[in-house]
Amino acid sequence: MKITNRQKMQIKRSVSVLCSCMMLFLLTGCGQSRYDMAYTVNSDVSSLRLVNIEEKNLNAEPFASDLCVVSSDISIPGIDTSKADGAGLFDVNGRNTLYAKNVYEKLYPASLTKIMTALVALKYGSMDTTLTASANVRNLESGAQTCGLKEGDQMTLDQALHVLLINSANDAAIMIAEGIAGSVEAFADMMNQEALEVGATNSHFVNPHGLSDNDHYTTVYDMYLITNAAIQYDRFNEIIHMKEYQTVYYDKSGNAKDLSVNSTNYYLQGNADAPSGITVLGGKTGTTNAAGHCLVLVSRDTSGNPYISVIMRAESREDLYDEMSSLLSGINK
Structure with missing residues (x-):
């Protein structure tokens, strides 16, 4: 059999x-x-x-002796996440969960998936490896965010990771998956194995980009675990902190192609403000009809202590950033 x-x-x-x-x-x-x-x-x-x-x-x-743990909801007076299905605030160094709402509810992650994609790529790939786009980079649902890759285009894994995390390009996710594992399916197996290794046992991935699939899901707590593993890599931290990125890659004929992308993160764009005393280092956005509006952030307080905050399935982008700012205010309480 x-x-x-x-x-x-x-x-x-x-x-x-x-x-x-x-x-x-x-x-x-x-x-x-x-x-x-x-x-x-x-x-x-x-x-x-x-x-x-x-x-x-x-x-x-x-x-989990070296991680934040939580077994029930934890509230903070004045923190409102009523317009999101799940939320969490985690003190990384203190190993303390400051806020938790439905952190074990299985939810669609949308492009938060790309944190796991980056984690697998950083662990198993080489930044100077040249990736070649297959025809599959164009095989995405209508309206999906892309950087405009075409079959035969080439860029390094380092370039692709920048475009993946800064601009959330779904075609770059396909290129990375196929370049590292040979196929999207094989890369998804690697993602699931990595999720298991970091303890994210309520997650299951079927693709590297997060476009909707009924069998593709995670939780707020698992996104904390995955992000906590990713921030152990300096390159990940450097990339998620960037507001914009310019590079040059090549088409199948060797012609140079300029690419310039901007961050999808409103805090980095200057369109959202963190509470006083909190510095947003970066993170990852995610939005689909099924997942709603999602955001993972890595931030620090005035002493330089790092925090991971997660909002999943907010009703709107405005609600997402309002509730994330409310959540971040819990760091100083």
């Missing part, structure tokens, strides 16, 4: 969970106490969870 890609991913997840269970048991130093792992890839809470069966303690809690 032929094993499908999805079945292969399920096997990989099962093996990864088993290894995690064995390692966690060895590291806890629990003597003869018996612990059982109440965890599946379909669990409501991302990361690993322990339940002490012998003591009948059935309250499962997230297990």
Whole structure:
């Protein structure tokens, strides 16, 4: 019987969970106490969870010693995210969740997906690798954001990542996926494996750009985990901080083509203001009809401490930035 890609991913997840269970048991130093792992890839809470069966303690809690964790909604007086389906504010260095609303609800990520695309590319790709666009870069739904790539066009992975993260170009996402993995499907498998490795177990990806698909989803908390992994790469931090980008790439005949793109982030554009004392370093926007308006930001306070904030499925762009600014004000409270 032929094993499908999805079945292969399920096997990989099962093996990864088993290894995690064995390692966690060895590291806890629990003597003869018996612990059982109440965890599946379909669990409501991302990361690993322990339940002490012998003591009948059935309250499962997230297990992530070096990460922000949360098991229920957390509010801050004066913070309003009523026009978004999910929101979270995470103190990266303090490993503390400051605000949480529906952080484990599965939602469509739209172009927030491209943070995972960049993470996989940074981990497995080489920035000076030359990528060549296939005909698939034109095979996108009507109205999708693109940078105008055509079959045979060439640019480096570094150039493609700039266009991907700054301007949210969906054709660049296709070029990156095919250049690294050979196909969109194979790259999606890499994305799902990487999600598993960072603990984002309530996510599933089927493409590198985030255009709508019923089987393509994530959560607010998983976007924190994915972004937290991405900011470990200096190149990611440099790119998301850029307001604009100019470069030159080449068509299939070797002719030079100029490209200039601007950030889709209103904070970087100067069209939205962060609260006093908060500096927005950058982030990623995402918008589709199914996903609504989404935004992940990396910010810092006056002491230089970093924070990751997430808003998903806001009703409008205006609501998205109003509620994100409200959320960021929680850093100083």
